[in-house]
Amino acid sequence: MAATIYQVADLAGVSIATVSRVLRGTAPVAVQTRQRVLLAVDELGYRPSQPARSLAEGRHAANGIVFPDLSGPYYAEVVLGYESVAAELGSSVLILSTHGRTKEIPDLVVDLASRVDGLVLLGRTVDDGLVAEIAADGTPVVTVARAPLPGIDALCTENRASARALATHLVDHGYCNAHFLGDVDSSFDAHERWQGMNEAFADLGCPLPLQVPCPYDEEHGRMAATELLGWANRPDALVCANDEIALGALLAAEAAGLRVPDDVALTGWDDVMAARYSRPGLTTVRQPMRRLGALAARRLHERVTGERPDVAHEVLPTRLVIRASCGGHPEPDEQEE
Amino acid sequence: MAATIYQVADLAGVSIATVSRVLRGTAPVAVQTRQRVLLAVDELGYRPSQPARSLAEGRHAANGIVFPDLSGPYYAEVVLGYESVAAELGSSVLILSTHGRTKEIPDLVVDLASRVDGLVLLGRTVDDGLVAEIAADGTPVVTVARAPLPGIDALCTENRASARALATHLVDHGYCNAHFLGDVDSSFDAHERWQGMNEAFADLGCPLPLQVPCPYDEEHGRMAATELLGWANRPDALVCANDEIALGALLAAEAAGLRVPDDVALTGWDDVMAARYSRPGLTTVRQPMRRLGALAARRLHERVTGERPDVAHEVLPTRLVIRASCGGHPEPDEQEE
DNA sequence: TTGTAAGCGTTATCAT
DNA sequence: ATGATAACGCTTACAA
Numbered sequence: 063m064a065a066t067i068y069q070v071a072d073l074a075g076v077s078i079a080t081v082s083r084v085l086r087g088t089a090p091v092a093v094q095t096r097q098r099v100l101l102a103v104d105e106l107g108y109r110p111s112q113p114a115r116s117l118a119e120g121r122h123a124a125n126g127i128v129f130p131d132l133s134g135p136y137y138a139e140v141v142l143g144y145e146s147v148a149a150e151l152g153s154s155v156l157i158l159s160t161h162g163r164t165k166e167i168p169d170l171v172v173d174l175a176s177r178v179d180g181l182v183l184l185g186r187t188v189d190d191g192l193v194a195e196i197a198a199d200g201t202p203v204v205t206v207a208r209a210p211l212p213g214i215d216a217l218c219t220e221n222r223a224s225a226r227a228l229a230t231h232l233v234d235h236g237y238c239n240a241h242f243l244g245d246v247d248s249s250f251d252a253h254e255r256w257q258g259m260n261e262a263f264a265d266l267g268c269p270l271p272l273q274v275p276c277p278y279d280e281e282h283g284r285m286a287a288t289e290l291l292g293w294a295n296r297p298d299a300l301v302c303a304n305d306e307i308a309l310g311a312l313l314a315a316e317a318a319g320l321r322v323p324d325d326v327a328l329t330g331w332d333d334v335m336a337a338r339y340s341r342p343g344l345t346t347v348r349q350p351m352r353r354l355g356a357l358a359a360r361r362l363h364e365r366v367t368g369e370r371p372d373v374a375h376e377v378l379p380t381r382l383v384i385r386a387s388c389g390g391h392p393e394p395d396e397q398e399e
Numbered sequence: 400m401a402a403t404i405y406q407v408a409d410l411a412g413v414s415i416a417t418v419s420r421v422l423r424g425t426a427p428v429a430v431q432t433r434q435r436v437l438l439a440v441d442e443l444g445y446r447p448s449q450p451a452r453s454l455a456e457g458r459h460a461a462n463g464i465v466f467p468d469l470s471g472p473y474y475a476e477v478v479l480g481y482e483s484v485a486a487e488l489g490s491s492v493l494i495l496s497t498h499g500r501t502k503e504i505p506d507l508v509v510d511l512a513s514r515v516d517g518l519v520l521l522g523r524t525v526d527d528g529l530v531a532e533i534a535a536d537g538t539p540v541v542t543v544a545r546a547p548l549p550g551i552d553a554l555c556t557e558n559r560a561s562a563r564a565l566a567t568h569l570v571d572h573g574y575c576n577a578h579f580l581g582d583v584d585s586s587f588d589a590h591e592r593w594q595g596m597n598e599a600f601a602d603l604g605c606p607l608p609l610q611v612p613c614p615y616d617e618e619h620g621r622m623a624a625t626e627l628l629g630w631a632n633r634p635d636a637l638v639c640a641n642d643e644i645a646l647g648a649l650l651a652a653e654a655a656g657l658r659v660p661d662d663v664a665l666t667g668w669d670d671v672m673a674a675r676y677s678r679p680g681l682t683t684v685r686q687p688m689r690r691l692g693a694l695a696a697r698r699l700h701e702r703v704t705g706e707r708p709d710v711a712h713e714v715l716p717t718r719l720v721i722r723a724s725c726g727g728h729p730e731p732d733e734q735e736e
Numbered sequence: 737t738t739g740t741a742a743g744c745g746t747t748a749t750c751a752t
Numbered sequence: 753a754t755g756a757t758a759a760c761g762c763t764t765a766c767a768a
Contacts, residue, residue, distance in 0.1 A: 447761080452763075
């Protein structure tokens with residue numbers, strides 16, 4: 063069913079070399095010959111075999127991206143931004159979600175690496191050793207939202223300063239007994255956010271916040287918050303590592319009969335859609351997720367083509383979005399762009 | 400940097416055939432030989448070249464999925480479900496978002512087809528002619544959320560009955576002058592939903608709903624609703640093709656000083672996270688998006704392997720989720736599973 | 737159990 | 753301007 067270059071050559075009465083030349087425009091071909099070839103191509107519905115091409119050219123014309131999950135808008139947006147630029151640059155995009163599976167990840171990633179010219183790694187999907195190994199094997203790598211590794215391109219969003227700003231805002235509005243919900247140990251972003259919050263609270267003379275481990279979803283946020291808000295000395299604010307946790311905490315507060323933000327303030331991260339629609343609206347930090355993905359694709363491409371020899375570590379700015387869930391402003395709501 | 404099978408064979412003192420056999424377990428190899436080979440593999444950090452393998456095997460061990468966009472949870476969830484099963488079945492996953500670009504789509508899709516064993520097509524990303532052409536070229540295709548094409552596997556979610564149920568519920572609660580927001584012409588799902596609503600309204604003796612074209616995002620929903628709600632004879636309910644449109648309409652209603660659901664009822668589709676958090680909560684129809692993607696991967700795999708010769712057209716069930724935005728129940732809210 | 741060698745479908749280098 | 757032909761790195765009969 064799939065025609066080969068030989069059949070095209072036969073039908074056009076030329077050699078396969080000429081067919082290749084016509085198709086790739088790599089060398090001059092007589093107009094009439096050219097016509098005949100194109101006709102034959104059309105006639106047979108010929109499409110070059112990509113594996114054969116990759117083998118001969120020594121490149122895949124494809125890049126890969128590895129992420130933990132696609133639920134929640136965060137990774138979906140990053141992947142989308144990545145795909146859009148990669149396509150524009152002529153690369154196909156292979157995706158790999160590490161999802162639940164932990165044991166098979168190394169194999170899956172290594173397999174992926176054998177199919178692409180370069181790899182974007184989101185978060186802590188792959189451990190440091192493996193990243194180094196893949197890079198050493200000759201596959202260019204760009205990490206995103208992960209502690210930068212020496213010798214490897216890295217992209218992050220600003221965390222520390224936003225967290226400080228957020229914490230300062232809370233303290234300014236009377237919330238001094240806050241805790242942090244999120245998994246500081248397994249996420250670079252969360253760690254940085256917690257550090258920033260810590261610093262601000264220390265500077266302002268507030269009690270040191272507790273760090274409460276919590277997976278990044280609504281349900282775990284709800285459960286963790288239910289626990290925390292039941293304490294005798296319950297916190298007056300919860301700074302959450304992402305919006306899902308915060309919205310889960312909102313449910314917990316409601317269930318406990320607590321008013322937000324009067325009894326407890328709540329903040330998230332990412333500015334997902336639900337953060338705008340919840341009542342009260344959720345104070346959060348917006349990240350340029352699409353741009354993060356797009357930039358990763360660019361940086362990777364520069365590396366694959368070799369047009370940028372030096373390693374780049376970049377940090378993209380974020381923006382604090384104050385809404386009603388953290389008190390202070392009565393209805394500050396949107397300062398939309 | 401990348402070792403070949405020849406180097407491994409040399410180092411192990413065997414032929415490349417033996418190396419291949421050891422690696423693929425395709426034929427018995429003496430234990431010692433096997434050891435020597437594995438040692439050499441490890442020593443050299445050898446990874447088989449995927450293009451070479453594909454070329455020799457005549458298959459890609461990869462599937463592709465084409466979707467319009469990844470913003471909004473709908474497609475992201477479908478893709479996630481797809482990826483998870485595809486990975487499990489040993490296929491890499493290539494993604495292609497048609498995004499804004501319309502002109503280049505045919506080329507991009509054809510290129511994609513040359514890199515995969517099979518293709519899943521979401522919505523109307525590719526027109527009928529091209530789908531037929533690709534399938535005719537020998538690439539198995541499964542369509543999702545699209546009018547089933549003859550001879551091609553198709554997966555859909557139930558639309559008509561849910562729309563009837565939704566419409567009936569509205570009428571039961573006194574809303575009879577409703578309109579439909581969504582693009583009936585460019586989306587199979589929207590068309591079906593509108594038809595279902597139409598039928599129910601006709602059966603119940605209500606005036607025929609208008610169909611108002613509207614892109615599937617918040618902002619367009621807001622604008623369209625602003626217009627509609629400004630009419631002298633304004634509708635008392637808006638049935639929206641998805642939640643984003645409906646939530647945009649909610650903003651429009653608020654801005655117009657209208658109370659939901661007292662002055663106007665609102666319903667969406669998909670049950671995105673924000674639909675649960677908005678006030679009032681949004682009545683909507685939940686779809687099994689993850690399962691849709693997962694099933695598409697299964698069906699595609701069956702086709703690629705040839706283990707299912709007959710064409711399958713399947714319809715997955717949906718569930719009506721009644722919340723406060725459509726009146727009736729004071730706070731029916733969750734009937735969570 | 738192991739080796740030899742013929743593809744797989746391109747690209748690209750030589751000649752001509 | 754065009755045609756042979758040698759890679760590219762692997763799988764897999766076919767022999768031994």
